[in-house]
Amino acid sequence: MDKNLSLKKMYDAYKRWVISNPNLVTDVETVSTWSSYFIAGKINKSPVVSELVYSISKLVSLYNDRLIREAYGSEANYYGLREQIKVWLTVIHYSEVFVELIIKSRWGMKGKWTAATILQLLKCTSALVLLHRFKEVPISHPPIPALHRRKFTDGKEIEEVDSFFTLKRSGRIVRRVDGAPPVAFRDWQPVRVKDEQYSKLNAKDILYAESLHILKPIIHLAAMRVFGTKAWKQWLVSLSVDVACMRLYSKHMKDMSQEQRLELSRRKLSLVLYFLRSPMYNGYSKNVIESTLTSLSNKIPMLSILSGPIIQYLNHWQDIYFYMWAS
Template sequence: MSSILLTLPEIYNAYKNWVRKNPQSLGDWETSAKWISYFIAGRINNSHVVSELVYCLSNLLVMFNDIIIKKNYCQMHSTNSAEKLKLWLTIIEYSEVFCELSAKKLWGVTGKWIIIVCIQVFKCITRLMLIYRYKETVIQHPPIPVLDRKNIKSATNLSTIGEMAQNQFDTSSFILKSSGRVVRKIEASPPLALRTWKPVPKSQNVSCKNNELIEDVLSGRKLIAETIYVTKPMIHLASQACFGTKTWKPWLIALTMDLASLHLYRSCRAIPLNSLTPQQRLQLSKRQLLLVLYIIRSPFYEKQSRDKINALLEALSKHVPLAGLICKPLAQYLPFWQSTYFYMWST
């Protein structure tokens, strides 16, 4: 037993070295693990719990491998408190459905709702801490996104080049506080024969500082918008406790909060000097697409869209060649997927 324990660090180090050397081929193994979870569903006893466990572990494995690769390329040796919160929040988001299914299997519906409330309280508090304490604007889903392994080398090189350009700018020039004009330092002036007499171009990082005033003006609306989005799951759960799970009021409250949050962000984006980064705008676009899921959420699904979706799947399976291989299993599993995944608090 002791010999096995002594070899565990060696196995771990060998695995890290293999991950660092083979970031591309690693994705094939990770994708295979996710497909196994789809294949297991409905084919063995407790298949939904086992399938969700495999899917959860595959996502955690991808996140773990991304951390190893990121440390290798970016030389990350320490993480701040915000990154630790994002790490725990990502782990919870990957495993929350498995926890809900396991709690329902072990302790019934009451245990499931207890786990749901505990998870959502933790997620809400953690996200609010990221917003108010660590000044996060648009929290991604998941908070730690999947690493783009194909472009990590180029992204690292661009980051290094940007830092070098910024350092060169700082050593050769300075900015006047009143006018914001860039002035070249005397010691950094080129020889008289090589001077072009053109103004010094502003660094991209410096030009971003000129938007601080706009950022301060917009921070209030963005803060309200993100707070509405973060607290939506808790308010939806509270409205379900007050009005019931089969009424329209919780559904309408959640939809209204989503629309209000997106409207506030849209009003910020209407200003000429945009205060949102491309990553933040991409996340907001995903939130707009997720509004489509409201047609598969209760009670809209039971009262409006279920029969129409089933009729569409049946028509496709009858009239489109080979479509039945996909549409028939989808029609069988859709009620379970709807009751398991399409919660208001899952986004």
């Protein structure tokens, strides 16, 4: 009984510390996340340890975001099906590489690909529910992004979608009584509506594009099974799916909100990662990257401190992290 009480007191103290010091908590989380990168190659089984540190730091950060949201008056429902799916997908996003490494060390490559397939099936199924039931378009990566704590605690992100309603005749926006922010954060200004509320993306092209993007991991895994993990055909299949999605989305860019356009811009930028994925990496990119880093380290003093470890662990990182479906 005393042990349970002491644990509860420790949890309450931790919760108060997070709520009272959001900026300090952010700094600690950042250091923890970056430390996972420096662990790689420094100790035995470093990939597993590195991913464990990374996963824990990100999951703790996710939970801390939730504590801060609740403490500063957010009305978001964390227990509805939509939010539960988002939490589930975000947890998988932060921990899937660690799970695959653990299974690979225990059951080898066959176990790794089995785990990868199961995880991707779970992710695709959950994402399709978000898309077709809740019209989440496009689904961000990760589904629950990191909270901008400074802006949030300053009261700039308090207003939520369900904190106001629109009068049918006049179209005037009226704040709900229970949707007002805490007194300390009220500025007595008219309700500010995010532009995403006006973005009505019901076109079939959008649903097809997002469905195709969600199913890309399964399509790519099937292509790898048929053509092999190092074949050009599986690489081209995945690239073709991404390009097709972008072309479908491009027809409706002007109708999207700023956040939606940012997510699509991130996806376009992630196409650069195809240069770091097999077989493009093994055939072309590897030699170019290594020769460029070597040349720069010879010309620029002290750069070898950074370029040396990158060259040393590049093959290792490429094998672990640069999956086709990770983007």
